[in-house]
Amino acid sequence: MSTLLKPSIQPFFPPQRTLMGPGPSDVYPSVLAAQAKPTLGHLDPVFVGMMDEVKSLLQYAFQTQNEMTLAVSAPGSAGMEACFVNLVEPGEKVIVCRNGVFGERMRQNVERVGAIAVLVDSEWGLPVDPNAVEAALQANPDAKFLAFVHAETSTGARSDAQALCALAKQYGCLSIVDAVTSLGGIELRVDEWGIDAIYSGSQKCLSCVPGLSPLSFSPAAVEKLKARKTPVQSWFLDQTLVMAYWGNGGGKRSYHHTAPVNALYALHESLRLLAEEGLEAAWARHAAMHLELRDGLEKLGIEFVVPENARLPQLNAVFIPAGVDDAAVRSQLLQDYNLEIGAGLGALAGKAWRIGLMGYAARRENIALLLQALGHVLAKK
Amino acid sequence: MSTLLKPSIQPFFPPQRTLMGPGPSDVYPSVLAAQAKPTLGHLDPVFVGMMDEVKSLLQYAFQTQNEMTLAVSAPGSAGMEACFVNLVEPGEKVIVCRNGVFGERMRQNVERVGAIAVLVDSEWGLPVDPNAVEAALQANPDAKFLAFVHAETSTGARSDAQALCALAKQYGCLSIVDAVTSLGGIELRVDEWGIDAIYSGSQKCLSCVPGLSPLSFSPAAVEKLKARKTPVQSWFLDQTLVMAYWGNGGGKRSYHHTAPVNALYALHESLRLLAEEGLEAAWARHAAMHLELRDGLEKLGIEFVVPENARLPQLNAVFIPAGVDDAAVRSQLLQDYNLEIGAGLGALAGKAWRIGLMGYAARRENIALLLQALGHVLAKK
Structure with missing residues (x-):
């Protein structure tokens, strides 16, 4: 009847991230x-x-x-x-x-x-x-x-x-x-x-x-x-x-x-x-925020994976610029800006990032943060 | 492209219950x-x-x-x-x-x-x-x-x-x-x-x-x-x-x-x-609280479903006293005392109540509330 020792673990306090990956998204x-x-x-x-x-x-x-x-x-x-x-x-x-x-x-x-x-x-x-x-x-x-x-x-x-x-x-x-x-x-x-x-x-x-x-x-x-x-x-x-x-x-x-x-x-x-917002207003907000993000990413020379007529406003898959270290960039965004973007998955692993603009995350302040932070991190590489 | 009307629903504010049924139990x-x-x-x-x-x-x-x-x-x-x-x-x-x-x-x-x-x-x-x-x-x-x-x-x-x-x-x-x-x-x-x-x-x-x-x-x-x-x-x-x-x-x-x-x-x-409490201390607390509850229930003339040597301290199934309206009592406990106890399930539906003393609910103040409230409701029947 010996009892295994109890682990000594402190309460958990997560940092406040901005979630702009493929989900979970920022929660209201x-x-x-x-x-x-x-x-x-x-x-x-x-x-x-x-x-x-x-x-x-x-x-x-x-x-x-x-x-x-x-x-x-x-x-x-x-x-x-x-x-x-x-x-x-x-x-x-x-x-x-x-x-x-x-x-x-x-x-x-x-x-x-x-x-x-x-x-x-x-x-x-x-x-x-x-x-x-x-x-x-x-x-x-x-x-x-x-x-x-x-x-x-x-x-x-x-x-x-x-x-x-x-x-x-x-x-x-x-x-x-x-x-x-x-x-x-x-x-x-x-x-x-x-x-x-x-x-x-x-x-x-x-x-x-x-x-x-x-x-x-x-x-x-x-x-x-x-x-x-x-x-x-x-x-x-x-x-x-x-x-x-x-x-x-x-x-x-x-x-x-x-x-x-x-x-x-x-x-x-x-x-x-x-x-409360209304479905159609929410759809319109996602569409508008996507265009704002797209314009900013294009200024950074970043290209989209999906042809324009089939792009999801809420999930922006973009090619990782040539010569850029995928994991290092994502990690630096997380560490320096508490900002999460998503890695590529499956056939796009290592080739693309996934930038989410979902629900509460589809806001102008999020886009400003992302463009500024990503531009800064890429410039240092 | 007609959009179905949105329901007008207010934020939800649940009452503060004391949960002494078969689970969910009171949450820390x-x-x-x-x-x-x-x-x-x-x-x-x-x-x-x-x-x-x-x-x-x-x-x-x-x-x-x-x-x-x-x-x-x-x-x-x-x-x-x-x-x-x-x-x-x-x-x-x-x-x-x-x-x-x-x-x-x-x-x-x-x-x-x-x-x-x-x-x-x-x-x-x-x-x-x-x-x-x-x-x-x-x-x-x-x-x-x-x-x-x-x-x-x-x-x-x-x-x-x-x-x-x-x-x-x-x-x-x-x-x-x-x-x-x-x-x-x-x-x-x-x-x-x-x-x-x-x-x-x-x-x-x-x-x-x-x-x-x-x-x-x-x-x-x-x-x-x-x-x-x-x-x-x-x-x-x-x-x-x-x-x-x-x-x-x-x-x-x-x-x-x-x-x-x-x-x-x-x-x-x-x-x-x-x-933090320690496993063995938690087990002992459940056992002690169960005895306190048992003594009180027996004073109310309420009998246990399970023989003493096989009773779970955390889940006390007791027979509903003869002539007592099962649903009416549980409903009154909920309405008047914000206290939830469990109905019988399967073969015990209508015949037993299930009183939980689980985790944070296995506390002396919960037992006092339950005994007082149940005694009061039964006396009025």
Whole structure:
């Protein structure tokens, strides 16, 4: 009965960074403060009332009237998995568009449910090509789903979600859309565009803390879920069980898992701020700040990875100037300016930086800091 | 291009409850405050240093030197699922002890990975019976795992984890242990008892906010994971990928998913407070507070569900007195005293209350409030 020694560890005081990487983004001060409010029980009527508000706010953010709209109690990659494990059954065929890391992650999810992924590849930095998607849909009349990433966080490319979802509908497929980086940052209209399943992340353009994944299923997706012949392979992500707690269609809520109560306070506040600003105003702000950043970066001689017509305002992937030490620059920005920008990911590792202008980070003072700091650091190299 | 109307929602101000249900428990004030500290990037060296401290603190709390010790970025039920999806392969046999809701949940997890659950049932309110387990191990020499719940949150029964893990070892099985409600509240020694896989929850005796699941795998469990012939069915919970981020064995950390940064600040602080108090002192505090609560409840004529020798100090399941309206009493405690106690779950729904004395809630002032309030409400009935 010897007890292992206890470590002597001091309270943690993080520095105040400016977060201009691919997420987490700068969090609104009132969102941070919301989290620190007293914890309620997950079945407390007051908490349950707040969850109803979260649902309304998510419906607004997604522009949907989908009854099955909620936040998965885990990060965006769990939201992605929730879509695939709930909707796709083993042996079914999914057309997966891959133009970056997250399309590839979709493929892995499809294969882990025992389904078949048909890949439509595009070059990194380019949007998904609707013509190539249509050809794949024609060549695979047995495909049941079209899955793609609206805003590729690894490259900064924006794909035409409206056109892709129209193609999915035309060929009898349900659409599964990754909106992790798009929600709140660029135009996104779930009902109008006919999106069937969509997931996002709390830590991007919502400027909430990381850890939650907003999710919405259309009535057609819910029908597919209800018609499953096999059980959902994940108990934790089984939306038929989760909805008994989130209260789909009214009635008493029953316990499934303990909700991340305080994180949901934060999500409530971040969505409330988005509604207060207004979706269209938030989209316009991201677009305007992106142009300001672009002009400044071009003055520094820095070039964008993505062609102008497909750039995401909230995620600016730029080529690292020749001869510049990638890690040294990022490290110096962090040390000297408490400023975080993102490294390249996957095929762009070592070749690009990713500069985020997400949510609360899409502000003129952030851009001024970044341009001044980056210019200074590059001049010293 | 019509935009759905935005809901008009006010900031949320939760009341200050005293949480004496089955969890979430009262959260330490400094843990709530820790969450509100500025968000760091998930690859920021300062944040990564804090994660190393979380790992050391978890090793202390679990009493283990297991290298694979971390927090799953989701609630306890995801921790449970992480154990089964990583370690158990389709077709393998798992002896599952079922003496409440969470043993049943283990069965569902086993079956959802395509494995075979052999059930050892005990009456609700009783601990798992080691003799029945040994009989099942003898009758199933091909079983690969023994899975059980150390502290059954649905009934308040404590099972003899040390004896059960010794049996598992004797019969060549790996043990999978649910310590959601036990960690920090009662004696638990992962290495000394030979536990192979264990998971817990942040919102019970650690008195942290809900949403994270501490997890630890022994070297034997890691070996089993590495020897898998089939891929882990969950991408999000695949520990071979997660460990590339949590830094198993040193080296550069690589991105898997965005860690719930602020929730991990909270976990760091709650584990730090546990270490500061000392594990054995925390166990003793829970035991002492339980006796004080028991004496008071007995004076009110209230009886325990679980026999004295198997009671969990941190989760007191008691029978609702005859003729008393379950929901009305809980509702009045909440409305008049801001005091939450738990309803019965599963077979005990409507028959029992669950009174938690977990972590920061295991304090004399909480007990005084509960006894006074409950006595008052019952007297009025």
